[in-house]
Amino acid sequence: MDYVININNLSKSYGNTQALKNITLQVPKGQIFGLLGPSGSGKTTMIKTLTGELKKTTGEIQVLSMAEEQLSTPNYKAKIGVLSDNSALYERLSIYDNLKLTCKLYDVSLNEIDTILEKVNLIDDKKKVVSKLSKGMKQRVMLARTLIHKPDLLFLDEPTSALDPGNVDKIHQILRELNEEGTTIFLSTHNMEEATNLCDCVGLLYKGIIQEMDHPDHLRYQHSTNQFEVETHDGELIKIENKPENSGQIEQLIASGRVKRMYTDDPTLGEVFLKVTGKDLGS
């Protein structure tokens, strides 16, 4: 299999603080991989080690078939796009001038500016000065800047944190389209909905350890108690285990006309996280 990211037994320490512990993971080409974890769990550290900004302590890293020593070369940098959790734009310059700089640094035709601004829905604002933009608009400009050279691999550190739902949806839509065109995406988030809606594979990161890793739906099913919950009109809550031999009981309940609502109790990713780590994602 063709892995874009291949990490083996990676650890990273800052002095005495061990931020990442024995991480092993593979990201195949075309996947959207999400690191889900609360503040301080090591998300930024993980991304920075992969982008070549931080040196690992032990283990092996290979990204886009390049070894760690090559991760600081212009060749590697031209192939990846990085949107970090504290990226910024030149506030006094226009959207266009900000992107023009990126085009020239990456050797991209200036015609791409209109194309990408079309994509992030900012084409009518291109002459606007960045300091006059809203937070969501700035984030979309930064995303455009990260994408304009058509990277093979995209690193996004909490790309939608502190944005309103409308802007989050816009950004998710752009990322999905991009992924359909073949870009592999590695993102971090502390938002379980983002991980559930967007990712093909989620790693639950806590205290520098990937506790579990799978497709978000699989993670949820695995931790499901595998029960139907039936709420009746008279307020009773009946739990029925999801097994073939119980189908008769369910049929009877439905036939009796007592059923108000019926649902499976698959947990959210947040609940899975809490169950696995004992820690709430939000805190």
Next chain:
Amino acid sequence: MNTKRVLAIFEKDIKDFFKNTSLIIMPIVPIFLAIFYNALFDDFIPLFTIFIIIGMVFAGVTSYCIMIMMAEEKEKNTLRTLMMSPASFLDIIVGKSLVATVMTVLTLLISLLILDFYHIFNIQTILGSVLSLLFFILLGIGIGLFAKSVATASVYIMPIIFIFGFSPMFDLFGLEEGHFVNVIFDNLPVSLLMHTSEDGSWMALILITIWVVVAYLFALFSYNKNKNDD
């Protein structure tokens, strides 16, 4: 170094320069001073006043400009995005130095035109000016990288302007010949530059070169201090 990337950074920074009021005001100060001196002294303008203007341009325009540009990229975190692009650190530094150089040369030329002081330039002074430019650029880079924010960088620049920019003025303090304060200020780059103009001293030129090396080492130190995230 990649010319295309250097020019891209130059273009971005020069646009930004003209939109940044705290930078754009700096070349205006020595130009106003030139106009003032021109009105004050009818035909003979004392040499040290001319070199005070030159010192103000080097410290207040060259060093200040590059220092603020570096510190701001650091503070606002745009430097990280630049470093994650295929541009090298050298591309970034050279692009910014070009902006500082263009603004320095423009300011010097305008002041020269106003004060009519071409006669002070001999070959040693011209070479010395190029070396001084290099010294003040490196000094600005060093402070810009050393400081954590634009605000702290602006504080550090004050003594730089007074000590390195105004060094020819210390002759006026009437300290006796050979007093250590005089010796020190006499051997700062702008004072040395004045000596090249007074007597075509090659020794002064060598001393300026030593200053360039010192500034280079300082810039390198600041760079290394900055390089690692952990």
